[in-house]
Amino acid sequence: MLAQTLISVGGIALVVLLARWLGVRRPAAGLDAKAAVDLAEFTLAGFVADDVALGADGGGAIVSGQGGRFALIKPHGSHWAVRGIAAPVAVTVESDDLIVDGGDPMFGLVRLRIGAEAAETLAARLRAQAG
Amino acid sequence: MQLPDPVALAIPAFILLMVAEVLWVRFGGRGEYEWRDTATSLVMGFGSTIAGLITGGAVVAAAYWLHQFAIVDLGWHWWVFALCILADDLAYYVFHRSAHRVRWFWAAHVIHHSSQHYNLSTALRQTWTGFFALAFIFRMPLFLVFDPAMVLFASAINLVYQFWIHTEVVGRMPRWFEAVMNTPSHHRVHHATNPRYLDKNYAGMFIIWDKMFGTFEPERDDEPCRYGIVKNLGSFNVLWTAFHEWIGIARDVWHAPTWRARWNYMVKPPGWSHDGSRDTSETIKARWAERQARLAAEPAE
Numbered sequence: 001m002l003a004q005t006l007i008s009v010g011g012i013a014l015v016v017l018l019a020r021w022l023g024v025r026r027p028a029a030g031l032d033a034k035a036a037v038d039l040a041e042f043t044l045a046g047f048v049a050d051d052v053a054l055g056a057d058g059g060g061a062i063v064s065g066q067g068g069r070f071a072l073i074k075p076h077g078s079h080w081a082v083r084g085i086a087a088p089v090a091v092t093v094e095s096d097d098l099i100v101d102g103g104d105p106m107f108g109l110v111r112l113r114i115g116a117e118a119a120e121t122l123a124a125r126l127r128a129q130a131g
Numbered sequence: 132m133q134l135p136d137p138v139a140l141a142i143p144a145f146i147l148l149m150v151a152e153v154l155w156v157r158f159g160g161r162g163e164y165e166w167r168d169t170a171t172s173l174v175m176g177f178g179s180t181i182a183g184l185i186t187g188g189a190v191v192a193a194a195y196w197l198h199q200f201a202i203v204d205l206g207w208h209w210w211v212f213a214l215c216i217l218a219d220d221l222a223y224y225v226f227h228r229s230a231h232r233v234r235w236f237w238a239a240h241v242i243h244h245s246s247q248h249y250n251l252s253t254a255l256r257q258t259w260t261g262f263f264a265l266a267f268i269f270r271m272p273l274f275l276v277f278d279p280a281m282v283l284f285a286s287a288i289n290l291v292y293q294f295w296i297h298t299e300v301v302g303r304m305p306r307w308f309e310a311v312m313n314t315p316s317h318h319r320v321h322h323a324t325n326p327r328y329l330d331k332n333y334a335g336m337f338i339i340w341d342k343m344f345g346t347f348e349p350e351r352d353d354e355p356c357r358y359g360i361v362k363n364l365g366s367f368n369v370l371w372t373a374f375h376e377w378i379g380i381a382r383d384v385w386h387a388p389t390w391r392a393r394w395n396y397m398v399k400p401p402g403w404s405h406d407g408s409r410d411t412s413e414t415i416k417a418r419w420a421e422r423q424a425r426l427a428a429e430p431a432e
Contacts, residue, residue, distance in 0.1 A: 077247070
Protein backbone atom coordinates (compact mmCIF):
# COMPACT_ATOMS: atom_id res chain seq x y z
CA MET A 1 0.00 0.00 0.00
CA LEU A 2 2.76 2.44 0.98
CA ALA A 3 4.83 1.45 -2.04
CA GLN A 4 1.84 1.93 -4.32
CA THR A 5 1.17 5.35 -2.81
CA LEU A 6 4.78 6.43 -3.24
CA ILE A 7 4.81 5.21 -6.84
CA SER A 8 1.59 7.11 -7.53
CA VAL A 9 2.80 10.36 -5.95
CA GLY A 10 6.15 10.05 -7.65
CA GLY A 11 4.48 9.35 -10.96
CA ILE A 12 2.25 12.40 -10.65
CA ALA A 13 5.23 14.62 -9.93
CA LEU A 14 7.22 13.12 -12.80
CA VAL A 15 4.50 13.60 -15.42
CA VAL A 16 3.55 17.12 -14.30
CA LEU A 17 7.15 18.34 -14.11
CA LEU A 18 7.96 16.74 -17.45
CA ALA A 19 4.96 18.46 -19.05
CA ARG A 20 6.11 21.80 -17.62
CA TRP A 21 9.83 21.53 -18.34
CA LEU A 22 9.43 20.21 -21.86
CA GLY A 23 7.29 23.19 -22.66
CA VAL A 24 4.42 21.22 -24.14
CA ARG A 25 2.09 23.84 -22.78
CA ARG A 26 1.22 25.92 -25.76
CA PRO A 27 -0.20 29.34 -25.03
CA ALA A 28 -3.78 29.78 -26.10
CA ALA A 29 -3.93 30.05 -29.88
CA GLY A 30 -4.21 33.65 -30.98
CA LEU A 31 -7.69 35.06 -30.57
CA ASP A 32 -8.88 37.19 -33.44
CA ALA A 33 -12.42 38.39 -34.07
CA LYS A 34 -13.31 35.39 -36.20
CA ALA A 35 -12.03 32.94 -33.58
CA ALA A 36 -13.88 34.83 -30.83
CA VAL A 37 -17.14 34.64 -32.78
CA ASP A 38 -16.59 30.95 -33.45
CA LEU A 39 -15.94 30.27 -29.76
CA ALA A 40 -18.99 32.22 -28.64
CA GLU A 41 -21.35 30.65 -31.17
CA PHE A 42 -20.01 27.15 -30.55
CA THR A 43 -20.22 27.40 -26.76
CA LEU A 44 -23.51 29.25 -26.29
CA ALA A 45 -26.42 27.53 -27.99
CA GLY A 46 -28.36 29.90 -30.22
CA PHE A 47 -25.84 32.74 -29.83
CA VAL A 48 -25.52 34.91 -32.93
CA ALA A 49 -22.60 37.32 -32.77
CA ASP A 50 -22.87 40.98 -33.73
CA ASP A 51 -19.67 42.61 -32.55
CA VAL A 52 -16.36 41.72 -30.92
CA ALA A 53 -14.20 43.65 -28.47
CA LEU A 54 -10.77 42.00 -28.35
CA GLY A 55 -8.32 42.52 -25.53
CA ALA A 56 -5.22 44.02 -27.10
CA ASP A 57 -2.89 42.03 -24.86
CA GLY A 58 -4.46 38.67 -25.68
CA GLY A 59 -6.44 38.75 -22.46
CA GLY A 60 -9.67 37.63 -24.03
CA ALA A 61 -12.70 39.20 -25.59
CA ILE A 62 -16.33 40.14 -25.20
CA VAL A 63 -18.61 39.17 -28.03
CA SER A 64 -21.90 41.05 -28.25
CA GLY A 65 -24.74 39.00 -29.60
CA GLN A 66 -28.27 39.41 -30.79
CA GLY A 67 -30.97 39.72 -28.18
CA GLY A 68 -28.73 41.53 -25.74
CA ARG A 69 -26.54 38.49 -25.06
CA PHE A 70 -22.81 38.65 -24.41
CA ALA A 71 -20.06 36.04 -24.39
CA LEU A 72 -17.09 36.61 -22.10
CA ILE A 73 -13.92 34.86 -23.25
CA LYS A 74 -10.74 34.42 -21.22
CA PRO A 75 -7.54 32.39 -21.68
CA HIS A 76 -7.48 29.14 -19.69
CA GLY A 77 -4.15 27.39 -20.03
CA SER A 78 -3.70 26.57 -23.70
CA HIS A 79 -7.41 26.98 -24.41
CA TRP A 80 -10.12 29.56 -24.03
CA ALA A 81 -13.04 29.44 -21.61
CA VAL A 82 -16.35 31.11 -22.41
CA ARG A 83 -19.17 32.36 -20.21
CA GLY A 84 -22.53 33.65 -21.29
CA ILE A 85 -23.18 36.87 -19.39
CA ALA A 86 -26.56 37.57 -17.92
CA ALA A 87 -27.79 40.55 -15.98
CA PRO A 88 -26.66 41.88 -13.58
CA VAL A 89 -23.15 42.43 -14.95
CA ALA A 90 -20.61 44.12 -12.70
CA VAL A 91 -18.07 46.06 -14.77
CA THR A 92 -15.28 48.49 -13.94
CA VAL A 93 -13.27 50.74 -16.20
CA GLU A 94 -9.63 51.40 -15.30
CA SER A 95 -7.96 53.68 -17.88
CA ASP A 96 -7.83 51.50 -21.03
CA ASP A 97 -9.12 48.36 -19.35
CA LEU A 98 -12.60 46.97 -19.03
CA ILE A 99 -12.88 44.58 -16.08
CA VAL A 100 -15.86 42.27 -16.21
CA ASP A 101 -17.20 40.14 -13.41
CA GLY A 102 -19.25 37.39 -15.04
CA GLY A 103 -20.74 36.36 -11.69
CA ASP A 104 -18.76 33.14 -11.32
CA PRO A 105 -16.05 33.64 -8.66
CA MET A 106 -14.17 30.54 -9.82
CA PHE A 107 -14.14 31.86 -13.41
CA GLY A 108 -12.68 35.08 -12.13
CA LEU A 109 -12.58 38.64 -13.38
CA VAL A 110 -11.67 39.19 -17.01
CA ARG A 111 -9.58 42.27 -17.82
CA LEU A 112 -9.67 43.46 -21.42
CA ARG A 113 -7.41 46.19 -22.78
CA ILE A 114 -9.73 47.73 -25.36
CA GLY A 115 -9.06 51.46 -24.99
CA ALA A 116 -10.73 54.00 -22.73
CA GLU A 117 -13.51 55.04 -25.07
CA ALA A 118 -14.43 51.51 -26.08
CA ALA A 119 -14.34 50.44 -22.44
CA GLU A 120 -16.72 53.19 -21.37
CA THR A 121 -19.11 52.47 -24.24
CA LEU A 122 -19.18 48.74 -23.58
CA ALA A 123 -19.45 49.25 -19.82
CA ALA A 124 -22.51 51.40 -20.33
CA ARG A 125 -24.13 48.65 -22.45
CA LEU A 126 -23.31 45.96 -19.89
CA ARG A 127 -24.61 48.03 -17.00
CA ALA A 128 -27.72 48.91 -19.00
CA GLN A 129 -28.20 45.17 -19.59
CA ALA A 130 -28.24 44.79 -15.82
CA GLY A 131 -30.87 47.48 -15.50
CA MET B 132 -10.41 -17.33 -5.18
CA GLN B 133 -7.71 -14.71 -4.71
CA LEU B 134 -7.51 -12.48 -7.77
CA PRO B 135 -4.88 -9.81 -8.49
CA ASP B 136 -5.77 -6.12 -8.57
CA PRO B 137 -5.40 -5.06 -12.23
CA VAL B 138 -5.43 -1.35 -11.37
CA ALA B 139 -2.57 -1.61 -8.88
CA LEU B 140 -0.56 -3.63 -11.37
CA ALA B 141 -1.26 -1.11 -14.13
CA ILE B 142 -0.09 2.02 -12.28
CA PRO B 143 3.56 1.81 -13.42
CA ALA B 144 2.33 1.30 -16.99
CA PHE B 145 0.04 4.34 -16.65
CA ILE B 146 3.03 6.45 -15.61
CA LEU B 147 5.30 5.17 -18.38
CA LEU B 148 2.63 5.67 -21.05
CA MET B 149 1.95 9.23 -19.90
CA VAL B 150 5.67 10.01 -20.01
CA ALA B 151 5.82 8.53 -23.51
CA GLU B 152 2.82 10.60 -24.60
CA VAL B 153 4.33 13.81 -23.22
CA LEU B 154 7.54 13.10 -25.13
CA TRP B 155 5.55 12.24 -28.26
CA VAL B 156 3.68 15.54 -28.10
CA ARG B 157 6.85 17.48 -27.33
CA PHE B 158 8.52 16.18 -30.46
CA GLY B 159 5.68 17.02 -32.79
CA GLY B 160 3.16 14.23 -32.32
CA ARG B 161 -0.59 14.82 -32.26
CA GLY B 162 -1.91 15.78 -28.87
CA GLU B 163 -1.57 18.42 -26.22
CA TYR B 164 -0.56 18.80 -22.59
CA GLU B 165 -1.13 21.76 -20.28
CA TRP B 166 0.81 21.06 -17.11
CA ARG B 167 -1.73 22.66 -14.78
CA ASP B 168 -4.56 20.69 -16.34
CA THR B 169 -2.48 17.53 -16.01
CA ALA B 170 -1.74 18.32 -12.37
CA THR B 171 -5.45 18.76 -11.70
CA SER B 172 -6.28 15.51 -13.47
CA LEU B 173 -3.69 13.48 -11.60
CA VAL B 174 -4.56 14.96 -8.22
CA MET B 175 -8.20 14.10 -8.93
CA GLY B 176 -7.11 10.54 -9.74
CA PHE B 177 -5.06 10.22 -6.58
CA GLY B 178 -7.91 11.59 -4.52
CA SER B 179 -10.26 9.15 -6.17
CA THR B 180 -8.15 6.21 -5.01
CA ILE B 181 -8.19 7.61 -1.47
CA ALA B 182 -11.97 7.94 -1.64
CA GLY B 183 -12.16 4.38 -2.95
CA LEU B 184 -10.10 3.08 -0.05
CA ILE B 185 -12.40 4.82 2.41
CA THR B 186 -15.68 3.66 0.88
CA GLY B 187 -14.66 0.42 -0.84
CA GLY B 188 -15.22 -1.68 2.24
CA ALA B 189 -18.88 -0.77 2.32
CA VAL B 190 -19.34 -1.68 -1.33
CA VAL B 191 -17.59 -5.03 -0.90
CA ALA B 192 -19.66 -5.79 2.20
CA ALA B 193 -22.86 -4.98 0.32
CA ALA B 194 -21.72 -7.13 -2.59
CA TYR B 195 -21.12 -10.20 -0.43
CA TRP B 196 -24.34 -9.63 1.49
CA LEU B 197 -26.26 -9.55 -1.81
CA HIS B 198 -24.40 -12.57 -3.19
CA GLN B 199 -25.85 -14.81 -0.51
CA PHE B 200 -29.14 -14.46 -2.42
CA ALA B 201 -27.51 -15.48 -5.72
CA ILE B 202 -29.97 -16.98 -8.15
CA VAL B 203 -27.39 -19.27 -9.76
CA ASP B 204 -23.90 -20.65 -9.07
CA LEU B 205 -21.87 -20.63 -12.29
CA GLY B 206 -18.53 -21.41 -10.70
CA TRP B 207 -15.13 -20.17 -11.88
CA HIS B 208 -14.84 -21.51 -15.44
CA TRP B 209 -13.12 -19.41 -18.08
CA TRP B 210 -16.41 -18.80 -19.88
CA VAL B 211 -17.92 -17.50 -16.66
CA PHE B 212 -15.14 -14.91 -16.51
CA ALA B 213 -15.88 -13.95 -20.10
CA LEU B 214 -19.60 -13.69 -19.39
CA CYS B 215 -18.90 -11.63 -16.29
CA ILE B 216 -16.73 -9.18 -18.24
CA LEU B 217 -19.49 -8.80 -20.82
CA ALA B 218 -22.19 -8.36 -18.19
CA ASP B 219 -20.06 -5.91 -16.24
CA ASP B 220 -19.51 -3.88 -19.39
CA LEU B 221 -23.26 -3.75 -20.00
CA ALA B 222 -23.76 -2.60 -16.40
CA TYR B 223 -21.10 0.04 -17.04
CA TYR B 224 -22.97 1.24 -20.14
CA VAL B 225 -26.17 1.61 -18.13
CA PHE B 226 -24.34 3.44 -15.35
CA HIS B 227 -22.49 5.68 -17.78
CA ARG B 228 -25.61 6.61 -19.71
CA SER B 229 -27.37 7.45 -16.44
CA ALA B 230 -24.34 9.46 -15.40
CA HIS B 231 -24.94 11.79 -18.36
CA ARG B 232 -28.74 11.90 -18.19
CA VAL B 233 -29.45 12.15 -14.46
CA ARG B 234 -27.98 15.20 -12.77
CA TRP B 235 -27.35 13.41 -9.47
CA PHE B 236 -25.08 10.88 -11.14
CA TRP B 237 -23.66 13.58 -13.43
CA ALA B 238 -22.49 15.56 -10.41
CA ALA B 239 -19.96 12.81 -9.67
CA HIS B 240 -19.13 11.99 -13.29
CA VAL B 241 -18.70 15.56 -14.61
CA ILE B 242 -15.24 15.69 -13.03
CA HIS B 243 -13.95 13.24 -15.61
CA HIS B 244 -15.21 15.42 -18.48
CA SER B 245 -14.14 18.78 -17.05
CA SER B 246 -10.77 18.97 -18.81
CA GLN B 247 -10.55 20.83 -22.10
CA HIS B 248 -7.67 18.53 -23.02
CA TYR B 249 -7.74 14.91 -24.10
CA ASN B 250 -4.69 12.88 -23.18
CA LEU B 251 -3.79 9.94 -20.97
CA SER B 252 -3.82 12.09 -17.84
CA THR B 253 -7.49 12.83 -18.59
CA ALA B 254 -8.18 9.12 -18.10
CA LEU B 255 -7.12 9.43 -14.48
CA ARG B 256 -9.26 12.52 -13.82
CA GLN B 257 -11.69 10.62 -11.63
CA THR B 258 -14.40 11.54 -9.18
CA TRP B 259 -14.07 11.85 -5.44
CA THR B 260 -17.81 11.50 -4.87
CA GLY B 261 -18.77 8.31 -6.69
CA PHE B 262 -19.88 6.53 -3.51
CA PHE B 263 -21.94 9.54 -2.39
CA ALA B 264 -23.60 9.54 -5.82
CA LEU B 265 -24.55 5.87 -5.33
CA ALA B 266 -22.84 4.91 -8.59
CA PHE B 267 -22.17 1.42 -7.21
CA ILE B 268 -25.84 0.44 -7.44
CA PHE B 269 -25.57 -0.30 -11.16
CA ARG B 270 -23.29 -3.26 -10.53
CA MET B 271 -25.39 -4.68 -7.69
CA PRO B 272 -27.49 -7.02 -9.92
CA LEU B 273 -24.29 -8.74 -11.05
CA PHE B 274 -23.69 -9.99 -7.51
CA LEU B 275 -26.82 -12.10 -7.81
CA VAL B 276 -25.14 -14.10 -10.57
CA PHE B 277 -21.37 -13.83 -10.23
CA ASP B 278 -18.97 -14.05 -7.33
CA PRO B 279 -18.19 -10.53 -6.03
CA ALA B 280 -14.46 -11.08 -6.44
CA MET B 281 -15.02 -11.92 -10.10
CA VAL B 282 -17.21 -8.85 -10.66
CA LEU B 283 -14.70 -6.54 -8.99
CA PHE B 284 -11.94 -8.07 -11.08
CA ALA B 285 -13.98 -7.55 -14.25
CA SER B 286 -14.71 -3.92 -13.38
CA ALA B 287 -11.00 -3.34 -12.74
CA ILE B 288 -10.19 -4.83 -16.15
CA ASN B 289 -12.77 -2.47 -17.66
CA LEU B 290 -11.18 0.52 -15.92
CA VAL B 291 -7.67 -0.41 -17.02
CA TYR B 292 -8.86 -0.92 -20.61
CA GLN B 293 -10.31 2.57 -20.72
CA PHE B 294 -6.95 4.20 -19.90
CA TRP B 295 -5.43 3.88 -23.35
CA ILE B 296 -8.45 5.21 -25.25
CA HIS B 297 -7.94 8.68 -23.72
CA THR B 298 -5.49 9.92 -26.31
CA GLU B 299 -5.23 11.85 -29.56
CA VAL B 300 -2.03 10.00 -30.48
CA VAL B 301 -4.00 7.09 -31.94
CA GLY B 302 -6.16 7.98 -34.93
CA ARG B 303 -8.25 4.99 -35.83
CA MET B 304 -7.78 1.31 -35.18
CA PRO B 305 -8.43 -1.33 -37.86
CA ARG B 306 -12.01 -1.37 -39.01
CA TRP B 307 -12.85 -4.71 -37.39
CA PHE B 308 -11.58 -3.41 -34.06
CA GLU B 309 -13.47 -0.13 -34.36
CA ALA B 310 -16.62 -2.13 -35.07
CA VAL B 311 -16.61 -3.98 -31.77
CA MET B 312 -14.37 -2.29 -29.23
CA ASN B 313 -14.31 1.12 -27.64
CA THR B 314 -11.39 3.01 -29.18
CA PRO B 315 -9.68 6.41 -28.91
CA SER B 316 -11.74 7.61 -31.87
CA HIS B 317 -15.06 6.54 -30.33
CA HIS B 318 -14.15 7.95 -26.94
CA ARG B 319 -12.97 11.30 -28.33
CA VAL B 320 -16.53 11.72 -29.55
CA HIS B 321 -17.81 10.93 -26.08
CA HIS B 322 -15.64 13.64 -24.51
CA ALA B 323 -16.51 16.26 -27.11
CA THR B 324 -18.98 19.11 -26.64
CA ASN B 325 -19.73 19.48 -30.36
CA PRO B 326 -23.55 19.32 -30.52
CA ARG B 327 -23.40 16.35 -32.89
CA TYR B 328 -21.28 14.44 -30.38
CA LEU B 329 -23.13 15.27 -27.15
CA ASP B 330 -24.33 12.30 -25.10
CA LYS B 331 -22.93 9.67 -27.45
CA ASN B 332 -20.66 6.63 -27.16
CA TYR B 333 -21.13 5.60 -23.53
CA ALA B 334 -19.15 2.40 -23.99
CA GLY B 335 -16.62 1.03 -21.53
CA MET B 336 -14.85 -1.77 -23.40
CA PHE B 337 -17.33 -2.74 -26.12
CA ILE B 338 -18.92 -0.19 -28.46
CA ILE B 339 -21.61 -2.73 -29.33
CA TRP B 340 -23.97 -1.44 -26.63
CA ASP B 341 -24.06 2.03 -28.18
CA LYS B 342 -24.82 0.51 -31.57
CA MET B 343 -27.56 -1.66 -30.05
CA PHE B 344 -29.20 1.13 -28.05
CA GLY B 345 -28.91 3.98 -30.56
CA THR B 346 -26.26 6.10 -28.85
CA PHE B 347 -23.42 5.58 -31.33
CA GLU B 348 -21.84 8.43 -33.28
CA PRO B 349 -18.68 8.03 -35.39
CA GLU B 350 -15.90 10.59 -35.27
CA ARG B 351 -15.85 12.80 -38.35
CA ASP B 352 -12.65 14.13 -39.85
CA ASP B 353 -14.47 17.30 -40.93
CA GLU B 354 -15.66 17.97 -37.39
CA PRO B 355 -12.73 17.85 -34.96
CA CYS B 356 -13.65 17.28 -31.33
CA ARG B 357 -13.65 20.14 -28.85
CA TYR B 358 -13.29 18.75 -25.36
CA GLY B 359 -14.67 19.70 -22.00
CA ILE B 360 -18.14 20.36 -20.70
CA VAL B 361 -20.84 22.66 -22.03
CA LYS B 362 -19.96 25.24 -19.37
CA ASN B 363 -16.21 24.88 -18.95
CA LEU B 364 -14.85 25.55 -15.50
CA GLY B 365 -12.21 28.09 -16.41
CA SER B 366 -10.36 27.04 -13.26
CA PHE B 367 -7.71 24.47 -12.29
CA ASN B 368 -8.84 24.45 -8.65
CA VAL B 369 -9.16 20.80 -7.58
CA LEU B 370 -11.82 21.45 -4.94
CA TRP B 371 -13.97 23.36 -7.42
CA THR B 372 -13.41 20.60 -9.96
CA ALA B 373 -14.51 17.98 -7.45
CA PHE B 374 -17.58 19.69 -6.02
CA HIS B 375 -18.85 22.37 -8.42
CA GLU B 376 -21.84 20.43 -9.70
CA TRP B 377 -22.85 19.34 -6.20
CA ILE B 378 -22.75 23.00 -5.18
CA GLY B 379 -24.85 23.82 -8.22
CA ILE B 380 -27.45 21.21 -7.24
CA ALA B 381 -27.54 22.54 -3.68
CA ARG B 382 -28.10 26.11 -4.87
CA ASP B 383 -30.83 25.11 -7.31
CA VAL B 384 -32.63 22.90 -4.80
CA TRP B 385 -32.48 25.68 -2.18
CA HIS B 386 -33.95 28.27 -4.53
CA ALA B 387 -36.42 26.01 -6.34
CA PRO B 388 -40.04 27.27 -6.22
CA THR B 389 -41.70 23.87 -5.65
CA TRP B 390 -40.88 20.44 -4.24
CA ARG B 391 -41.33 18.95 -7.69
CA ALA B 392 -38.75 21.41 -9.05
CA ARG B 393 -36.40 20.51 -6.18
CA TRP B 394 -36.64 16.84 -7.15
CA ASN B 395 -36.20 17.62 -10.84
CA TYR B 396 -33.07 19.68 -10.20
CA MET B 397 -31.56 16.48 -8.82
CA VAL B 398 -32.81 13.86 -11.29
CA LYS B 399 -33.58 15.57 -14.58
CA PRO B 400 -30.81 15.81 -17.21
CA PRO B 401 -27.99 18.30 -16.65
CA GLY B 402 -29.09 21.77 -17.72
CA TRP B 403 -32.74 21.31 -16.84
CA SER B 404 -34.34 24.29 -15.14
CA HIS B 405 -37.84 24.89 -13.85
CA ASP B 406 -38.19 28.01 -16.05
CA GLY B 407 -36.47 26.65 -19.16
CA SER B 408 -33.76 29.28 -18.89
CA ARG B 409 -30.85 26.89 -19.30
CA ASP B 410 -29.72 24.52 -22.02
CA THR B 411 -29.90 20.76 -21.96
CA SER B 412 -28.17 18.64 -24.57
CA GLU B 413 -31.53 18.38 -26.35
CA THR B 414 -31.91 22.14 -26.71
CA ILE B 415 -28.28 22.51 -27.74
CA LYS B 416 -28.73 19.89 -30.46
CA ALA B 417 -32.02 21.42 -31.58
CA ARG B 418 -30.53 24.91 -31.96
CA TRP B 419 -27.52 23.49 -33.75
CA ALA B 420 -29.78 21.62 -36.16
CA GLU B 421 -31.75 24.83 -36.83
CA ARG B 422 -28.53 26.72 -37.49
CA GLN B 423 -27.25 24.01 -39.82
CA ALA B 424 -30.52 24.08 -41.73
CA ARG B 425 -30.39 27.88 -41.94
CA LEU B 426 -26.81 27.86 -43.21
CA ALA B 427 -27.64 25.18 -45.77
CA ALA B 428 -30.57 27.24 -47.05
CA GLU B 429 -28.51 30.41 -47.47
CA PRO B 430 -27.43 31.04 -51.07
CA ALA B 431 -23.75 30.32 -51.68
CA GLU B 432 -21.64 33.51 -51.94
